[in-house]
Amino acid sequence: MSNSPLLVAVDDGYAQTKVYGIDTDGNVVKHCMRSSVRSGRSGLGAISGTGSVGLYDTEDGPFTVSEDIEAENTQFDGFHTSTMNRVLVNHALIKAGFGGKEVEVIAGLPVADFFLNRFKDEKKVAAKRENLLKPVTLEEGDEGNEIAIIKDVSIGCQAVAAWVDYALDDEFNERVDIEGSVAIVDIGGRTTDIATVINGTSVDHAKSGTANIGVLDVYKAVEQAILTQFRLKESFPLKLIDAAVRTKSIRLWNKPYDVSDLVDEVIREFSGKIAREVDRRIGSGASMRAVVFVGGGSALFKTIADEFPNGVLMEDPEFANARGLYKYARYHRKA
Numbered sequence: 001m002s003n004s005p006l007l008v009a010v011d012d013g014y015a016q017t018k019v020y021g022i023d024t025d026g027n028v029v030k031h032c033m034r035s036s037v038r039s040g041r042s043g044l045g046a047i048s049g050t051g052s053v054g055l056y057d058t059e060d061g062p063f064t065v066s067e068d069i070e071a072e073n074t075q076f077d078g079f080h081t082s083t084m085n086r087v088l089v090n091h092a093l094i095k096a097g098f099g100g101k102e103v104e105v106i107a108g109l110p111v112a113d114f115f116l117n118r119f120k121d122e123k124k125v126a127a128k129r130e131n132l133l134k135p136v137t138l139e140e141g142d143e144g145n146e147i148a149i150i151k152d153v154s155i156g157c158q159a160v161a162a163w164v165d166y167a168l169d170d171e172f173n174e175r176v177d178i179e180g181s182v183a184i185v186d187i188g189g190r191t192t193d194i195a196t197v198i199n200g201t202s203v204d205h206a207k208s209g210t211a212n213i214g215v216l217d218v219y220k221a222v223e224q225a226i227l228t229q230f231r232l233k234e235s236f237p238l239k240l241i242d243a244a245v246r247t248k249s250i251r252l253w254n255k256p257y258d259v260s261d262l263v264d265e266v267i268r269e270f271s272g273k274i275a276r277e278v279d280r281r282i283g284s285g286a287s288m289r290a291v292v293f294v295g296g297g298s299a300l301f302k303t304i305a306d307e308f309p310n311g312v313l314m315e316d317p318e319f320a321n322a323r324g325l326y327k328y329a330r331y332h333r334k335a
Contacts, residue, residue: 005102005151007333009326010089011158011319012107014074015189015215016296017088019096020322021103030319031096035088035189036071036238039063055139056087062139065091067239075190075216080109081127083136090136093148100146105132106329108158108321110186111193112210115157115203129153154329159186159195160203161324162294166314167200168327180289183207183282185274186321187297187304189216192274194281196288211277215297218245218270225262226250245300267301275307285310294320 008021012035019031041055041062054065060083072084079085093103108114113124132153138145162184169175178200186193191214196207219241226244227233230252244250245267248260278291285291291308298304298317305311314320 005104008103008105009322010105010107011322012089013189017092018322019092020326029096033092034067034238035074036067037065037084037088038072057137058083063087071238081131086131087136094145098148102149102151104152105150106154106325108156108325110191110210111159111195111208118205125155128155156325158321159184159193162186162320163197164328165320165324166292182289183291185278185293187295188214190214207282209281221266271301271304
C-alpha cells in the first residue's frame with residue numbers, strides 16, 4: 001500500500017478550490033485558493049526572469065491562474081467539465097504540495113449536476129472524470145513546480161459528501177445520531193445546494209435541489225456598491241473584493257477605507273435570499289434532525305443557521321465537502 005497513489009479530495013468550486021488529503025508523512029494537508037483564472041497569457045513573469053508564473057498549456061490554448069489577475073467569470077453551466085476547471089484543479093494540487101506525486105483524486109458535482117431524475121447522471125459524472133484525467137502542461141520556466149500525476153479520478157456529490165463529514169469522524173465513528181432526515185445546505189460560489197439525507201441511506205429529492213445564488217453574487221454586489229460609492233468605473237481582482245468582504249475594509253489609492261456598512265447591507269440581503277431558497281425546499285425543517293450549513297458561504301453568512309431552530313453551522317464549513325469526499329473515498333478504498 002505504501003506505493004499506492006496518495007488520495008486527495010478536491011472541492012473545485014466556482015469561487016474557491018479546496019484540497020484535502022494526507023501527505024507521505026501522514027500529515028493532514030488543507031489548502032484553499034480562489035478560483036482566479038483566465039484564458040490566455042496574462043503576462044505574469046517571475047521576478048527572477050526564469051519565465052511565466054501560473055501559466056498552463058492545454059488543448060484549448062493557454063490559461064493563467066493567479067490571484068493577481070482580473071479573473072474570468074466561472075459562473076457558466078459547463079464549468080465543472082471545462083478545461084478551465086481542470087487547470088484550476090491541477091494548480092491547486094501543486095500549491096497543496098502534491099506536485100510531482102502520484103495521486104488519486106476524488107472531486108465533486110453539485111446536486112443538480114450529480115443527479116438526473118433521482119438517478120446518478122452517469123454521463124455528466126463520466127464527463128467530469130474524463131476531463132480531469134486529460135493532461136495539462138505547466139509552461140517551462142515556472143520554477144520549482146511540477147504537475148501532479150493523476151492516476152485515477154472518482155466523482156461524488158458535493159452536498160452529500162458534506163453529510164458524510166457531518167455524520168462521521170475521521171475514524172468513521174458516528175459523531176451524531178444519523179436516524180431521521182438531515183438537510184445539508186452547501187452555500188458555494190455560484191450555487192446553493194440542498195441535499196436532504198434520510199437515515200444515511202437515501203436522498204429525499206423532493207426536498208433537495210440547487211439554487212443559482214452564491215458567494216460570487218455577494219462579491220459582485222459588493223464590488224458594484226464600492227464602485228458606486230467611490231465613483232469608479234474599473235474592476236478589481238477577486239482577492240481585493242474577497243478581502244473587502246471578509247475585513248470590511250478596502251485599500252484604494254494606498255489608503256484604507258471602511259466599507260462595513262456596504263458589506264453588511266449586501267450580506268443581509270443575500271442571507272435573506274438564501275434562507276428563502278432553503279425554505280422553498282424544506283419548509284421550516286421542523287420534522288428534521290438538523291439543517292446543517294456548510295461551504296464557503298456559510299463561513300461568510302455566520303448567522304444564517306440561526307434562521308432555523310435546529311440549524312447547525314459546521315466547524316470549518318469551507319472544508320466540509322472536501323473532508324467528506326476524502327472520508328467517503330478512503331472508506332471505499334479500504335472496503
